[in-house]
Amino acid sequence: MLGSNATVAxxxxxxxxxxxxxxxxxxxxxxxxWDSKTRFMVFTNSMKGISRLAISxxxxxxxALSNTTVRVFDRLNNTNRTLTTTAAYLRQGLHFSGDGRxxxxxxxxxxxxRSQVYIYDWQNDTNILVSRSYTNSQAALGNSDNPDISSDGxxxxxxxxxxxxxxxxxxxxxxxxLYDQQSGMTTLLSASANGQGTANSESIAPAFIGDGxxxxxxxxxxxxxxxxxxxxxxxxxxxxxYSTNSVGGIANPPPAFSGELIYAGATAGQGPHLIWAAxxxxxxxxxxxxxxxxxxxxxxxxSVVVEGGVGSVIDLSPNPDHRFYRIVAF
Numbered sequence: 388m389l390g391s392n393a394t395v396a397x398x399x400x401x402x403x404x405x406x407x408x409x410x411x412x413x414x415x416x417x418x419x420x421w422d423s424k425t426r427f428m429v430f431t432n433s434m435k436g437i438s439r440l441a442i443s444x445x446x447x448x449x450x451a452l453s454n455t456t457v458r459v460f461d462r463l464n465n466t467n468r469t470l471t472t473t474a475a476y477l478r479q480g481l482h483f484s485g486d487g488r489x490x491x492x493x494x495x496x497x498x499x500x501r502s503q504v505y506i507y508d509w510q511n512d513t514n515i516l517v518s519r520s521y522t523n524s525q526a527a528l529g530n531s532d533n534p535d536i537s538s539d540g541x542x543x544x545x546x547x548x549x550x551x552x553x554x555x556x557x558x559x560x561x562x563x564x565l566y567d568q569q570s571g572m573t574t575l576l577s578a579s580a581n582g583q584g585t586a587n588s589e590s591i592a593p594a595f596i597g598d599g600x601x602x603x604x605x606x607x608x609x610x611x612x613x614x615x616x617x618x619x620x621x622x623x624x625x626x627x628x629y630s631t632n633s634v635g636g637i638a639n640p641p642p643a644f645s646g647e648l649i650y651a652g653a654t655a656g657q658g659p660h661l662i663w664a665a666x667x668x669x670x671x672x673x674x675x676x677x678x679x680x681x682x683x684x685x686x687x688x689x690s691v692v693v694e695g696g697v698g699s700v701i702d703l704s705p706n707p708d709h710r711f712y713r714i715v716a717f
Contacts, residue, residue, distance in 0.1 A: 397440040397449075397481075404429075404446030408437040418451060420462060430462040441481035441490070444538075448487040448509070459490055459507065470507050470514060471496065480504075480533040484540030489568075491517070491543050493532035501526070504534045504545045506568070517543050517566045520551040521573065521666060527552050531564075535594045541568050544576070544593040544602050554664035560589040563604045572669060572716045576602065576626060579610045586611050590624075602626045658687075658702025661712060665698030669716050673700045676711045684713060 396407035405421045418437060420430035429446075436454035443449075449460040457470040471494065482491045488509050495502040503526050504517040516524075518531030529549025536543050543566045550556050552564055553575045562585050563577040577590035586608030593604040607621045661673060671691050674684035688703045698714070 395437060395440045397442045399442055399444055399446050401444075404442055406430075406440050406442040406449050408434075408440065418449065418460075420446065420449065422446070430460075432460065432467075439481055441483060443483040443487035444485050445487060448483055448490070450481050450483065450490050450492065452481075457492060457494060459509065461509075468509075468512065470505075480535065480545070482534065482536045484536050485538035486540070489536055489540035491534040491536040491545075493518075493534055493545070501528070501549075502530045502532045503527070504531045504543065504547075504566075506536070506540075506543060515568070518545065518547055518549065518552065518564075519573070520549075521553055522551060533592060537595050542566065542595075543568070544595065544604075546591050546593060546604075555584045557584045559585060559587070560608075561591055562586070563590045563593045563606075565602065570669065570716060572666070574716075576604070577606060577608065577611065579608075580612055581610055596625065600627065658689075658704050658710065660699065660701045662697060662699045663714055665693045665696060666716070669693075671698050672715045673702075674713050674715060675702070677709070679711055687712070 394408045396405060398405045403423050405423065406418065407421070408416060408418055410416050416435055416437065418430070418432045418434045419428055420442070422429045430449070434451065434453045437451050439452040441450040447461060447463050449462060451458050451460070458467055459470060460467040480491065480493050483489065490507040490509065491504065492507070493502050493504045506515040506517055507513070508515065516526060517534065518527045519525065520527050527547060527549035528551050529547055531545055531547035531549060534543050534545040544563065545566070546561055546563050548561045552573055556562065556575060562575060565574045565576050575585065576593070577586045578584065579586045586606065587610050588607035590604055590606035590608060593602055595601070596603050603623060603625045605621050606624055611624055665671060671693065673687040673689070673691060675687055676684055687700055689700045691698060691700045702710070
């Protein structure tokens with residue numbers, strides 16, 4: 388029988404496994420996993436000072452902050468790994484990918500003043516910095532935290548007040564970002580709909596919804612979508628990620644690239660010359676719609692050139708009356 392001082396807890400989505408911290412029979416504080424199907428305690432580990440917990444979907448892996456050390460436990464193989472070698476202060480957000488391989492978390496390593504977002508890869512025993520600067524891949528100059536990870540482990544969404552994560556971030560408010568492990572690209576999700584960089588107010592609390600193809604977050608901005616007259620009130624926004632795989636099914640795509648798009652004029656018989664800030668080593672495709680109600684984005688008839696951190700393309704189609712463009716990074 389557990390004592391009355393059970394504290395932090397986490398549960399699998401189906402409710403079968405519950406990880407929690409508590410005291411049994413007057414002993415020292417311990418970490419437990421309860422199996423509600425068999426009605427047995429299936430894991431116990433004596434630990435002190437546990438303040439945060441997460442458990443994988445299948446109940447095999449448990450992530451915990453014990454005092455100032457971040458650890459991940461594999462209860463089936465009775466192993467554990469320490470993710471931090473120095474004292475760390477864990478920030479909000481602890482999440483496993485669906486198969487438990489990846490573990491997203493945010494921490495502020497002592498003695499640094501800024502928190503950063505990381506992914507731990509259990510298979511390769513490596514930590515990956517997520518909240519990185521686009522100029523040098525080092526930690527961004529700001530606080531980043533509250534991460535969530537997609538079920539397949541490809542994407543991490545998080546919030547940050549750093550100005551160096553993507554180009555053209557005015558850093559007026561806390562923003563929401565999407566990191567793609569496959570491409571190494573980061574996309575600003577809380578971008579202004581009028582193309583002026585970041586939105587005009589704070590965006591926080593991002594999370595993947597359902598199958599990981601949709602992201603929800605809270606924002607006080609009035610320019611994330613048209614006809615938003617929310618004043619000082621916050622709204623909930625949802626972003627759906629679409630693409631098709633080789634057999635025609637839906638799969639997570641590379642994200643659209645958010646940056647400053649510059650119209651540089653046009654010549655007779657051609658569309659505009661488009662220029663944007665580009666990451667070296669990243670492939671881009673420029674797509675268009677003549678009407679935003681059209682079902683599909685089409686590739687621009689022109690070759691993309693990336694030189695010196697600048698991407699450009701000339702739309703070789705005849706000048707349309709109006710055309711909408713977007714940049715996709717691969």
